[in-house]
Amino acid sequence: MTVILFILLLFPLAGGVINAVIGRLLPRRVSEVIACLGVVGAFVMAAIAFGLGGWKSLHLIFFDWIKVGTFSAAFDVYYDPLAAVMILMVTFVSSLIHIYSVAFMREDTDYVRYFCYLNLFVFSMLVIALADSLLFVYLGWEGVGFCSYALIGFWYTNLDYALAGRKAFILTRIGDVTFGIALALFFYFFHSFSLQYINAHATTLSVTMATVFGLLLLWAAMGKSAQLPLTVWLPDAMAGPTPVSALIHAATMVTAGAYLLMRLFPVIHLSHMAMLVIAGTGAITTLYASFAALAQVDIKKVLAYSTISQVGYMILGVGAGDFVGGFFHLLSHSFFKSLLFLGAGCIIQACDEEHNIFKMGNLRRLLPHVYYPFLIGCLSLAAFPMIGGFLSKDRVLEATFIHPAPIYKAFWAIAFLAALLTVVYTFRMFFTAFLDRPDGRTADEIKPIPRLMTVILWPLAILAFCDGLLNLPFGPISNGLAKFLAAVPGARVDLGAPAAVSWGLGLGDAALVLVVLTLTYFVFRRPRPDFWGSLNETLFTAFYLDWLYLNLIARPYERFAAVLWRDVDERGINAGFENTAGGFKVLSSLMGLWTNGKLSTYLLMLLLGLTAMLTVLILSWHW
């Protein structure tokens, strides 16, 4: 098993390194094949590992990393059912996206750099999923951050894109500060970074400390998973190539925050306070992002806000004490959202780099190969009854509803409202782009796209449609995923809600979704860009949050840097020293007139004399 998992990690790493070192010397096809093999190979290894022992919990050590005194961190993995499923999902989705990328990037000459980053990203993501030592997790955590940065700014000649990448890196890094503090604190309490050890000994923590840990980890998750208040980087991150958005900013990296909370569930679970804040963050973010998504015109921005919103459900699931529900939603989200992004990539290329949904239209007729899979993705995102996206979201909502603390009812209401808004923004985008209208696109305004790009959508579409089977709430294979994850500490197989509550919530949810969907059809079957009237601006800018950060933090920070340099450092400290030196020069020329026998004068003279001598030597250097 150690060998299998080691090779699993080695595959994408080797792919990335080979492309980085000699990729430029290889023919294009070879470089592409190496990149795809790196990921497909990892998928095969993940499948083999799953077959051999996906249900086991294993701690495997590769080799030592840092060791000083009692401080010790190794390259090691903790393979348990949660990690087993996670790496299957990550490698599967990444494989498809790599293959899609070959077609998507067909005209880009900088493909080596692209595939190199993409492979390194998959490696880092797998490290997050598998690592046991939290320091090793942190390596993956920063690794995905770096790859995300590099890929958002992939088209670096556009300054805005590069700036978007930088913003993402800085904001996630601000989130990471508390991860680092949590690391230090874990070491303080446990003298270990091992996830497994920490989880096993979590009960030795006091409630207060568990709260502290919960909040520290939550803040880290907020950065990576773009939750409030650190949401603003994700919409900008759409500057990257669309497959990157699909892989990093939808299916995998942004869910890493939620995943981290699941991995350390036994720790955060100890504190009601932490759980409450986590649930609240998830619930509020999910509503906030739904509102913002209502008024976006860029197809990728709609999807970006929907990602923020859906990740909110995962966080809410964790906060409601049911990380299985959160993880279930993580899985279904990764399928339907990567599907939607890849579909959007097809649309954008077919419409000649057009992102604005109001300049699309008629695509049902013009792009039938994209239409059906995209519809499945939208239905899943909007939680159309009995599709995967519905079942996972329903489980999260149910877990929130039945939570004993009364405030969770409020969270449930917020999240439920967001679920209905999801239907509105999803189908507003869908109808505007796809339905027939007179001012829509014509056939000669559509560029051909490679067949491969639309073919890739189907495996994802099928999974998005059927992945509800993983964890049906009833029937002979009910709660399959939950049962599989039962061995993970803190997992609840069955939520234990009374049947009436369970059915009532489910049916009510389903019915309302259908009603809202119908309403949306009647409102948005004709394009209505200014439907929200005076609210439009507020929604479009996501409540001016980005503007606030820019003007309250980023700009003042930059301005103060200039003040520090010019006024404090140059005119203050430096001028102080230079003037003192100048003063001494004058003083010493006076003192030099008489020898007063004081040691200090002699020393000063020695000093100045030596300097003068050296200066003369420099100026008259003629060797």
Add this chain to the structure above:
Amino acid sequence: MMLNFPLLSIVVFFPLVAGFLCLATSNRQLLCRSIALVIAVTELGLVISLATINPHPVAGPTGTWMLVESHTWIPSLGMRYSLGMDGISYLLLVLTAFINVLCVLISWRSIIHRVGSFHFFLLFLESSVIGLFLATDLFLFYLFWEVQLIPMFFLVGIWGHERRVHAAIKFALFTLCGGLLMLLAIIGLYLLHGAQTGVYTFAYNELIKTQLSSTAQFWLYAAFLLAFAIKIPVVPLHTWLPDTHTHAPTAGSLDLAGLLLKTGFYALFRFAFPLFPDAARASLPILIGLGLVGLFYASWLALSQIDVKRLVAYSSIGHMGIMVVGVAVWNMMTLSGSILQMINHGLSTTALFIMVGMIDERLHSRKFENLGGLWYKMPVFSGFFLFFAMASLGLPGLNNFVGEILIIIGTFQVHPVIGILSFAGLVFGVIYILRMVQDTIFGTPVKEHHHVLFDLDFREGFTLVLLALPILFIGLHPGPVLRLLDHPVQHLLTQFSAIATVATGM
């Protein structure tokens, strides 16, 4: 281990003596450069091979010495010529010799005037720095400390950029001020020790036993501290550094950042702390404070720089800040981390200085307004640039992360708030590093520059690979390096204990 053969002396003086060959061949540039390269590589080989002679040193009462050497020098004054090498000095020696090889390589095309004397001074500097890291007699140490000033002064003053003379004088004045105070303190200590025991000696191992009143300790320590704080440099004594870097030739910046700054640190924990423990203990909180201030101040300020080399210079000061914190917290983790960080900084900042030098050679400008979009014409260069920038901001898997995480987590165990602040300070580092990357290799390429922008040639690429390998090695497998530090750091910890501070000072 005492050898009959003066191996350490050979290591110290070989570059200086062989350097005269460079002077002699000054008129034949290629030959001169090749000789310098051979000397530098030979020296590196010599230094590395030192570890094979006594690879598992036995801990003794005065330290875990791998090699020692001692001769009478001026017996009437109690000066001995004594050298000693333990794991810490060994690492610093390897770094010194390594950086000198790089210095010769990167000056291959950029230095065209007075080639002979340039290389002579490089090798002269190498000798003095190596001597400094080995000296165990305080007077000998002082001698090397001051001598390193001379070649550096000329390197900046003759081969530097626009305001080179001003920069060289500023550098000399700052350093001399500290050095003279230190000399007074050394003499003072020598006299006090002599009066107490009747034995007049400069040997560090004897002087450390001197009983000092707290006033004497305070003044002597203050003089030492000032000298070292200027060299490190600790904010607010740093203003000579950006100026010197800005106007120094690339090789000068390499020596300065890679080696000279390290001598201040080395002297601080090797001599100043153990010699004057009470005074040092009292100063630790101040040092921690100054280190933190330096980290934030320099990192913040670096953001607004318009010259990329100056930005790297300020980043250096920021890195020094966190290392000062690590040294001042003084436990196994932070001290190992800080010493490792000395090496790490010597690799990653050196690499950035080299790359800035390459930009300068092509564009004859280092201003951000003239840069941008370099990736378009220079992809290999830019890939390396990104790599070293990431190493500098402490990406896990690369070298700086290991040192920083040791310092931060080690600090957190005793002073949680300081640990948190230092971690937060690293975010400030991310901001200026990303700004530097952004304005250098990203953005719209400038058309007018296309004809002068050519990608790395073999020599340049080779130099950078030489740097990238140890960066990856330390980042992924620091074990062998950290093991070298194990015993010497433990010895330092027993020599000087900071415990009193933890209980009362903070």
